[in-house]
Every structure is written in C-alpha cells, then in structure tokens.
Amino acid sequence: xxxxxxxxxxxxxxxxxxxxxxxxxxxxxxxxxxxxxxxxxxxxxxxxxxxxxxxxxxxxxxxxxxxxxxxxxxxxxxxxxxxxxxxxxxxxxxxxxxxxxxxxxxxxxxxxxxxxxxxxxxxxxxxxxxxxxxxxxxxxxxxxxxxxxxxxxxxxxxxxxxxxxxxxxxxxxxxxxxxxxxxxxxxxxxxxxxxxxxxxxxxxxxxxxxxxxxxxxxxxxxxxxxxxxxxxxxxxxxxxxxxxxxxxxxxxxxxxxxxxxxxxxxxxxxxxxxxxxxxxxxxxxxxxxxxxxxxx
Numbered sequence: 001x002x003x004x005x006x007x008x009x010x011x012x013x014x015x016x017x018x019x020x021x022x023x024x025x026x027x028x029x030x031x032x033x034x035x036x037x038x039x040x041x042x043x044x045x046x047x048x049x050x051x052x053x054x055x056x057x058x059x060x061x062x063x064x065x066x067x068x069x070x071x072x073x074x075x076x077x078x079x080x081x082x083x084x085x086x087x088x089x090x091x092x093x094x095x096x097x098x099x100x101x102x103x104x105x106x107x108x109x110x111x112x113x114x115x116x117x118x119x120x121x122x123x124x125x126x127x128x129x130x131x132x133x134x135x136x137x138x139x140x141x142x143x144x145x146x147x148x149x150x151x152x153x154x155x156x157x158x159x160x161x162x163x164x165x166x167x168x169x170x171x172x173x174x175x176x177x178x179x180x181x182x183x184x185x186x187x188x189x190x191x192x193x194x195x196x197x198x199x200x201x202x203x204x205x206x207x208x209x210x211x212x213x214x215x216x217x218x219x220x221x222x223x224x225x226x227x228x229x230x231x232x233x234x235x236x237x238x239x240x241x242x243x244x245x246x247x248x249x250x251x252x253x254x255x256x257x258x259x260x261x262x263x264x265x266x267x268x269x270x271x272x273x274x275x276x277x278x279x280x281x282x283x284x285x286x287x288x289x290x291x292x293x294x295x296x
Contacts, residue, residue: 074127075124075127075128075276075279075280076280077127077128077129077130077279077280077283077284085255085256085257086256086257087099087103087256087257087258088226088256088257088258088259088260089258091224092205092207092222092224092225093205093207093224094207094208094209094211094212094222095212095222096207096212096222096223096224097221097222097223097224097260097296098224098225098226098260099226099258099259099260100258100259100260100289100291101258101296102257102258102289103257103258103286103287104257104258104286104287104288104289105255105256105257105258105259105260105261105282105286105287105288105289106132106133106259106260106261106288106289106290106291107125107130107132107133107261107263107282107288108132108133108134108135108159108201108223108225108260108261108262108263108291109121109132109133109134109135109263109264109265110135110161110201110262110263110264110265110266111135111137111140111161111165111264111265111266112134112135112136112137112140112144112147112264112265112266113134113136113140113141113144113147113148113151113265113266114140114144114147114265114266114267114268115144115147116269117265117266117267117268117269117271117272118134118144118147118151118265118266119147119150120272121265121271121272121275122150122151122154122156124272124275124276124279125154125156125279126154127279128279128280128283128288130279130283130288131154131155131156131157131288131289131290132156132157132288132290133156133157133158133159133199133223133290133291134151134156134157134158134159134265135159135160135161135199135201135223136148136151136158136159136160136161136184136188137161137162137163137164137165137184137266138162138163138164138180138183138184138187138188139163139164140266141184141187141188141191142187145191148188148191148192149191149192152192152195155290156290157198157199157290157291157292157293158188158195158196158197158198158199158293159197159198159199159200159201159220159223159291160181160184160185160188160197160199160200160201160215160220161184161200161201161203162180162181162184162202162203163180163183163184163187165203166203167203167204167206168206169202169203169211170202170206170207170208170210170211171208171210173210174210174213174214177210177211177214178214178217178218181200181214181215181218181220182218185197185218196293196294197220198219198220198221198291198292198293198294198295198296199220199221199222199223199291199295200215200218200220200221200222200223201222201223201224202222205224205225207222207224219295220295221295221296223260223291224260225260225261225262226256226258226259226260226261227250227251227254227255227259227260227261227262228262229247229250229251229261229262229263229264229271229274230246230250231243231246231247231263231264231268231270231271231274232264232268239270240270243270243274244270244273244274244277247263247270247271247274247278248274248277248278248281251274251278251282252278252281255282255285255286257286260291263275
C-alpha cells in the first residue's frame with residue numbers, strides 16, 4: 001500500500017512540474033516596428049515617396065528664316081506683232097474639225113479637270129484675257145466640280161472627252177459610245193445645269209465612224225487638232241525644263257492662222273510653265289479664241 005501511494009505521488013509531482021508550452025512568436029511584418037538593441041520597439045520611418053520624374057518640355061520650333069517664295073510675275077500680253085504664215089487648212093480624220101475656220105487660233109486643253117494645274121492655266125488665261133476650250137473627262141468632272149464651275153464662269157468652251165478616257169471606246173459599238181458620252185455630259189450638267197457642250201474629242205484621237213455618228217447625233221462637233229504639243233510624251237522629251245522647251249518650240253514653229261492647238265492640263269505642270277511663255281507670244285501674233293460654245 002505504501003508503495004502504491006508513493007507511485008501515485010510521483011505521477012502527480014511530474015505532471016505538476018511540467019513546464020508550460022512557450023507561446024508561438026508572432027511573425028514580424030515588414031511594416032512592424034523592429035526591436036532596438038535594448039529590446040524596446042523602435043518606430044520604422046515612413047516610406048519615402050518616389051520622386052516624380054517629368055519630361056522636359058519639347059523645344060519650341062525656331063522661326064523660319066527662309067524667304068517666302070516669289071510671287072509669279074504677271075504676264076505681259078500687250079504685244080501687237082504679227083506672223084506671216086499660210087493658214088491652217090483641211091479637216092482631220094473622218095472629216096473631224098481641225099481648224100477654227102478663220103484667222104483665229106484656238107487653244108484646247110484635254111483630260112481635266114485637274115485640281116492643281118487647271119486653276120493655274122485658268123489664272124494665266126485670265127491674266128491675258130484669253131478664252132480656251134476644255135475637253136473634260138467625266139470621272140474627273142465628278143471629282144472636281146468646283147474647277148468645272150470656274151471653267152464655265154470664266155467663259156471657256158466645253159468639250160466632252162468621254163467618261164474614263166478609254167482609247168478603245170470607239171470600237172465598242174454605238175450603244176456603249178452613246179451611253180458613255182451621255183454620262184459624261186450629264187455629269188457636267190449636274191454641276192452646271194445650263195452648260196453648252198458643243199464638242200466631242202476622241203481619246204488619243206482614235207476616231208471611228210461610230211464616234212462621228214454618235215457625237216453628231218448628240219449635237220456635238222467631232223473636234224481634232226492642227227498642232228499637237230505631245231506634252232504627255234515624257235519618255236521622249238523628259239520632264240521639267242526640257243519638256244517646257246519642247247512645248248514652246250513646237251507651238252512657236254507650227255502654229256498658223258486657224259490652228260487648233262492641243263495641250264493637256266491634267267497632271268502636266270510643265271505645260272502650265274510653257275504657257276507662261278507661250279500666251280504672250282501667241283497673243284502678240286494671233287487672235288486667240290474659245291471655239292463657239294454651240295459647236296461648228
């Protein structure tokens with residue numbers, strides 16, 4: 001019995017002397033105060049805000065020191081000299097008109113309107129008091145109506161030059177030709193309702209009898225030319241001054257009383273430059289006219 005009591009006392013003594021479990025240390029956050037060497041918590045300084053880096057302002061553009069482009073010198077169209085040449089005569093392919101039928105010379109400009117070059121040509125013509133004839137392409141008419149209005153308001157004559165300048169159109173038969181020419185004239189009259197379109201010119205001068213018949217049926221005179229500047233032939237004459245010299249020389253060498261001169265205003269800046277020289281020269285030697293609006 002004694003031994004039993006001693007054993008029970010030992011068990012109780014062992015359980016009463018057991019050390020209490022150590023409390024688990026709380027994890028230290030990176031924002032928690034760090035302990036000081038003495039053991040006292042030390043406050044962590046607040047984080048320093050990042051410095052705001054701003055881009056430097058863009059440099060101000062320097063004022064241009066280049067001089068403004070010179071204004072074009074007005075044309076002197078006051079000459080009164082004359083030229084002694086036999087008059088142009090005859091007719092063009094298939095009986096087309098190629099002369100004015102008088103001593104006067106007619107300037108004609110094809111393939112426009114052009115939004116840049118046509119107004120420049122119109123400015124030159126206005127400075128010299130000259131009227132001309134413009135052969136218009138329908139799709140370009142629809143794209144540049146304001147230029148068409150100016151051509152008409154400046155008193156120039158209109159010529160139908162087909163809808164898209166397809167050189168083979170004359171072989172497509174009278175029905176397709178009639179539709180094409182009608183569409184082109186309608187596009188012009190949609191912009192200038194009372195416009196008179198007295199002439200038709202075949203693209204590339206590729207005349208066919210169907211062209212002749214349909215044009216006359218629609219009240220338009222088939223219009224050819226007496227002097228062809230060939231201002232489109234840059235593969236032969238180049239561009240820039242060489243083309244200008246070519247155009248000027250050809251017109252001065254070949255124009256006669258009654259000539260109809262063919263030039264182009266669409267995308268032909270060299271033609272515009274050439275006419276700054278040609279207009280005073282021509283006006284000093286010939287009477288320059290627009291063809292009669294109603295046709296011939």
